[in-house]
Amino acid sequence: MNTTDILKSHDIKKTPGRIAIVKALQESELPLSENEIKIQMEEMYDRITFYRNMQVLASAGIVHKIVIDNTIIKYGLSCCGQEHRHQNEHAHFYCEKCHSVVCLKEVRIPDYQLPSGYKLFDSDIIIKGACEKCSH
Amino acid sequence: MNTTDILKSHDIKKTPGRIAIVKALQESELPLSENEIKIQMEEMYDRITFYRNMQVLASAGIVHKIVIDNTIIKYGLSCCGQEHRHQNEHAHFYCEKCHSVVCLKEVRIPDYQLPSGYKLFDSDIIIKGACEKCSH
DNA sequence: ATTGCAAGTGAAACAATGTTGCAAATATAG
DNA sequence: CTATATTTGCAACATTGTTTCACTTGCAAT
Numbered sequence: 001m002n003t004t005d006i007l008k009s010h011d012i013k014k015t016p017g018r019i020a021i022v023k024a025l026q027e028s029e030l031p032l033s034e035n036e037i038k039i040q041m042e043e044m045y046d047r048i049t050f051y052r053n054m055q056v057l058a059s060a061g062i063v064h065k066i067v068i069d070n071t072i073i074k075y076g077l078s079c080c081g082q083e084h085r086h087q088n089e090h091a092h093f094y095c096e097k098c099h100s101v102v103c104l105k106e107v108r109i110p111d112y113q114l115p116s117g118y119k120l121f122d123s124d125i126i127i128k129g130a131c132e133k134c135s136h
Numbered sequence: 137m138n139t140t141d142i143l144k145s146h147d148i149k150k151t152p153g154r155i156a157i158v159k160a161l162q163e164s165e166l167p168l169s170e171n172e173i174k175i176q177m178e179e180m181y182d183r184i185t186f187y188r189n190m191q192v193l194a195s196a197g198i199v200h201k202i203v204i205d206n207t208i209i210k211y212g213l214s215c216c217g218q219e220h221r222h223q224n225e226h227a228h229f230y231c232e233k234c235h236s237v238v239c240l241k242e243v244r245i246p247d248y249q250l251p252s253g254y255k256l257f258d259s260d261i262i263i264k265g266a267c268e269k270c271s272h
Numbered sequence: 273a274t275t276g277c278a279a280g281t282g283a284a285a286c287a288a289t290g291t292t293g294c295a296a297a298t299a300t301a302g
Numbered sequence: 303c304t305a306t307a308t309t310t311g312c313a314a315c316a317t318t319g320t321t322t323c324a325c326t327t328g329c330a331a332t
Contacts, residue, residue, distance in 0.1 A: 034288095046312090047311095048292095048311065052310085067206050069201075070203050091248070096257060104248075112263060115268070118267055120263060120264075123261065124261070128259060130254070132254055135254065151279095184283080188280080206290085
């Protein structure tokens with residue numbers, strides 16, 4: 001699906017900032033940080049608009065925010081906007097050497113047995129280590 | 137183990153700020169936020185010293201930092217400082233209604249099968265939902 | 273108990289991440 | 303093309319965290 005259609009199919013207005021964010025993520029294999037997206041957006045980038053658009057894109061399920069720790073944050077493109085709560089959850093891998101983040105779609109998240117009375121809405125799994133390139 | 141001995145056994149100098157932080161966590165069933173600890177510390181609290189002491193206590197394995205998302209951060213007392221990487225890892229539960237955090241020591245973290253070449257150092261699991269009190 | 277000094281503290285300044293209010297600009301439906 | 307609801311961009315603010323540096327303190331050796 002192209003960038004315009006992704007936005008249109010979620011009833012989100014097609015603005016230059018939003019198109020630039022989605023394009024940057026589509027052209028990248030890996031989730032990107034705000035700064036990496038900012039570089040691609042060049043002079044179009046505005047911090048406040050960026051945060052607001054990220055909220056819009058995340059609520060729509062088009063992107064997901066990956067919080068590695070409170071200072072390392074990445075944004076990943078979800079699969080054609082089909083990523084919502086309770087669906088398509090996947091773990092994220094953070095390489096402590098090259099600081100890249102990878103969506104581990106193939107790592108299935110097991111069913112946790114929560115203590116009785118607890119209700120599960122969502123879960124975030126961050127796996128830290130060394131990626132293929134960095135573990136030699 | 138009392139507060140003083142915990143610090144002494146890790147070769148960490150016993151200062152009023154550190155004692156106050158560890159005491160606040162010992163007296164609480166649940167992990168606490170900076171602000172909750174600050175309230176207990178009263179006029180002794182100083183932001184810079186707090187962050188520095190948290191780093192010291194975390195590297196020693198006395199406390200662990202729990203990042204729910206980049207704006208909700210809690211600090212939990214580890215079991216007698218025996219919590220280090222690769223050991224005693226446990227998931228954390230965040231109640232989206234009352235915003236409390238619970239260490240889920242009984243939820244075992246399964247072995248993930250990472251893609252080949254990837255090395256695991258550590259993992260953080262945040263489970264979000266409603267706690268016992270809030271799910272009725 | 274005193275002293276020396278490494279370690280810890282606290283103030284100021286800075287940095288990154290994020291939010292809110294408001295006036296101006298714009299996307300899109302009709 | 304126009305109307306209008308949405309979006310943008312600026313200013314200001316909030317939270318979380320770090321760095322530098324002068325001053326103070328914990329504690330071990332005497």
